[in-house]
Amino acid sequence: MSGSDVIVGVSGGVDSSVAALLLQRQGVSVAGLFMQNWADDGSGLCRAEDDRKDAVAVCGRLGIPIHFRDFSNEYMEGVFKHFLSEYAAGRTPNPDVLCNREVKFKHFLDAALALGASRIATGHYARVVRNNGRARLARATDASKDQSYFLHQLGEAQLDATLFPLGEIEKTEVRELAREAGLPTAAKKDSTGICFIGERDFRDFLSTYLPMQDGEIKDPSGVTLGTHHGVYFHTLGQRGGLQLGGVRGRDQAPWYVVGKDVARNILVVDQGHDSKWMMSNVVDTETMHWIAGAAPATTFECLAQTRYRQAPQACRVQVNDDGTVCARFFEPQRAVTPGQSLVLYDNDICLGGAVIARIDAPVPDALAV
Structure with a gap:
């Protein structure tokens, strides 16, 4: 048993390091847990071992216990195989969304509860707010770092058991807190791109499988x-x-x-x-996941994003009988991509999201059958 009330997913990065630091300063009994989600593929480019060492160093600096779990098999089955099948079908998947649903807020949460913790925490930039006693996912205060888009597949029970200590602070403050505390990750570069590809060329990586x-x-x-x-x-x-x-x-x-x-x-x-061939107004999805468990109405207006880092766009949503939705945007949208996610918001509250199935962009003559 961990003896800790909250277990933080420590990734070896500055964000999760400061999440643990902030909880400790609040008097919370904290432990860290490092997840290995990708097995070494022999490329020499996997960052997992370096990240593991940094996670150990951070927990050592904070004087908190650290646990280790290998979720590489779960990641392969729940995330990577889907990633490959989507690319093989010509779509562009978002593995971060699946990783959060299938690994970080499923297997990691289960492992933390098994260790005796009552909650988990991560270094995501997002917030959990309460509405009539019910947990809701909200955007982070730092809009430039908000990661609620990647968390839209979570449910109320998962949010109830999760803390996002960085939800109300700016990224610049996170770096400063890490420096002041002497954390070894204070100056570590943020990881970008897809975790299992690392620094290698995307086409070279994908060509080993496709x-x-x-x-x-x-x-x-x-x-x-x-x-x-x-x-x-x-x-x-x-x-x-x-x-x-x-x-x-x-x-x-x-x-x-x-x-x-x-x-x-x-x-x-x-x-x-802004070629007309990649502009669309209508987006149809696969089955929608509603964080509250149900849609707010059969037809309603809201804000939406079809990709991360996109400014929220106004649309009208029709919820279909089969659980899918049709979103009609008030302004044409550029390069909406099947396989990515349509994520809906009521101001700062994330309502949920789904994989984009179809768009109404015109079909070029070159592709007409």
Whole structure:
């Protein structure tokens, strides 16, 4: 048994380190738990061992116990296999959303409760607020770091058992608190991108699981401009990595991915940041997860995000009988991507979200059957 009331998921980063520090300063009995979510794949690029050492050093500095759990099998089954199947289908998944639902707020929470803790805490930038005694997920005070988008699959029971100590402070303050406390992670660079890919090239990583297959890059009218190595390596709105360079007879403006056909291995590109081929107003989803357990109404207006770091956009939501939703945005949305998540908000309160299934962007002639 841990003997600790709260167990913090210590990742070896500055955010989780300061989350533990703040709880300790509040007089909470705290322990850390380091989760290994990815087995070493022999690339030499996995950061897990370095992160583990930093987590140990932080807990040592704070004088709190630390526990270790290997969730790599659970991550493989609950997150990574889905990640690969989505890319193979030509969609662009968000593994952070699944990791939070399947690992951090499921297996980690279960492990913490088994150790005798009553709650868990993480270094996420988000808040839990109470509405008539019920737990709700809210945006963090630091809007530039808010991570509620990635947490939209949580339920009321999980939120009831979770603390987000960083929810009401700014990132700059987090760094300063870490420096003042002498935490070894104070100056550590924030991790970016997908955890299991690390610093390696995304296409190189994905090609070890999904075979490269050369295909044509076409403009919207169907004119061939070049070749690619596999449509799964590209996502809607993408600018880099196309290796088109200057195309004879065309403007020198950048090219963007505006469509793809997995079956025929065709990638369609166009010039113009806001090409009409990647603008949509209507988004249909898979089954919606409502944090409160049910939709606020059958039809309602709210704010929504179709990707992280997007400014909230106004829309009207229709809840369908099968649990899916149709969101109609008041302004056209750029590069909405199937496989990503549509997350709904009532001001700062996250209502829930779902995987984007379809959009109404026009289909380029190059992809017309």
